[in-house]
Amino acid sequence: MSSLKKILDKSIETFIVIILTIMVFVALWQVASRYVFNSPSTISEELLRYCLIWLAMLGSAYIFGLREHMSMTFFVEKFDEDTRYELSILSEVVIIIFSVAVLVYGGVNITLLTMKQISAALGISMACVYSVLPLSGILIIFYSVNNILNIVKEKNTVESKS
Numbered sequence: 001m002s003s004l005k006k007i008l009d010k011s012i013e014t015f016i017v018i019i020l021t022i023m024v025f026v027a028l029w030q031v032a033s034r035y036v037f038n039s040p041s042t043i044s045e046e047l048l049r050y051c052l053i054w055l056a057m058l059g060s061a062y063i064f065g066l067r068e069h070m071s072m073t074f075f076v077e078k079f080d081e082d083t084r085y086e087l088s089i090l091s092e093v094v095i096i097i098f099s100v101a102v103l104v105y106g107g108v109n110i111t112l113l114t115m116k117q118i119s120a121a122l123g124i125s126m127a128c129v130y131s132v133l134p135l136s137g138i139l140i141i142f143y144s145v146n147n148i149l150n151i152v153k154e155k156n157t158v159e160s161k162s
Helices: 002-036 044-066 081-113 126-130 132-161
Strands: none
Touching (some): 044 126
16 A cells, blocks of 8 residues: 555645746646737636636645644643544544545536536536546545544554564
């Protein structure tokens, strides 16, 4: 599972960098076309918006995989080691439930609902835009399961040393 996570991490990193690079060049083109050529681009704003959606959703999945997401540890640190262990498992389970219910289930429904809806400027199916919801949900579920396995492995390692 560790090697799969590394491959997935690298793939998401690469894809995020590509999206960010596209966004920089499209934003530069938007500014140049508007202020230099006096002919504003008709697709750049929409493309930037959709790229930002993909960047945010894939970036959040990536951050969940690194366990670098924002968390409030003030209360958790007040508990003993066993309670912290249980709370960290519970936290990951809640993340999985949210991902299944909102991102995967809701994302699939909204993607199917918007299959025939076409974006105004780009002329692409809105399902392409919304498909990042179930994709990021699946990634977050994978990362949360991996996090649970790592938490259990760390606990077993600490217990076997003592």
